[in-house]
């Protein structure tokens with residue numbers, strides 16, 4: 529098994545700069561996900577680790593040794609692609625065996641006529657068949673080994689692609705959006721399978737996706753990328769609970785984080801829609817910041833909402849979205865210079881509010897994320913605990 533160290537990786541395609549000096553240390557046995565919007569450079573970075581693409585600057589080390597001079601098959605890495613890249617004319621067994629037949633058999637032993645008469649080849653093939661059988665059992669593909677890829681479901685094809693990577697017993701698995709071609713239900717199932725496979729194998733996994741749910745549910749750590757650089761590296765909880773910038777806050781979490789403009793008044797005190805908050809920031813008055821409030825941090829409140837550390841504003845219910853176990857309530861902020869907000873609600877709480885109703889929404893100021901005009905996170909002063917004087921309707 530092996531750690532992977534990326535130092536100042538830079539890459540341009542023609543005049544387009546794609547990676548601007550990426551540094552990343554991926555621990556031995558870690559499941560690290562590169563996540564970010566389309567075109568941010570995730571695939572290019574993973575292809576550079578695989579040796580399929582060469583960087584313009586910087587270096588890649590695997591297991592503490594530089595690999596920049598090594599070809600892909602010499603790097604002890606195996607890559608799983610979104611397209612699966614299976615050979616349609618070969619059986620499942622032959623597809624999984626392919627990396628081993630290429631590495632263990634000599635060229636002449638692979639030739640159609642000569643291979644029939646080589647006893648040595650038969651011995652090597654028995655070893656390969658045993659290895660393929662072991663991997664097929666782990667992935668529950670035993671009964672499908674004779675089939676062709678066209679005779680498999682999407683999930684089974686994906687498992688064959690995984691099997692072909694596993695059979696090489698690599699130190700590092702590189703996966704480029706391996707679940708994107710699967711339907712939603714199968715994707716959820718394969719997330720669990722991949723996470724369990726990672727635990728079982730103990731290998732280093734580097735996984736590329738633009739799906740923040742995949743990143744959050746499977747990874748030990750997530751590197752959020754944008755425009756060729758890493759914006760934040762941390763555990764899924766760190767990215768969710770303490771996003772370093774507005775971009776990270778907006779990308780991580782579903783429904784997307786609510787954003788409200790707040791004005792900086794005298795002494796750095798924040799005001800939300802003209803009402804003073806307990807929060808203060810080290811900025812001059814007259815500036816504007818953005819408050820980020822997760823949909824689960826909002827609650828419907830009744831009565832006169834008072835109390836230090838609790839903020840509130842009025843909103844109008846536009847739509848209720850029924851997810852079965854919970855509702856997502858969509859509110860308009862009529863007359864406010866802000867987009868609408870969403871709130872998670874229990875079915876009981878959702879039943880208590882009618883569409884087009886004017887309501888009051890409250891939140892603990894301690895749960896608000898504050899971002900400066902340049903998008904950087906600011907740690908505010910004066911975040912107090914909830915006073916308890918606001919009655920939430922969600923419980």
Ligand SMILES: Nc1ncnc2c1ncn2[C@@H]1O[C@H](COP(=O)(O)OP(=O)(O)OP(=O)(O)O)[C@@H](O)[C@H]1O
Pocket residue numbers: 541544546564565566567568569570571572573737738
């Ligand atoms: N071979 C290439 N030649 C020219 N430009 C390329 C090449 N490969 C990638 N690019 C460009 O580099 C940028 C980053 O591409 P990359 O595939 O790494 O992004 P990504 O984050 O993986 O995106 P996606 O999620 O859409 O796959 C894109 O603007 C892309 O068009």
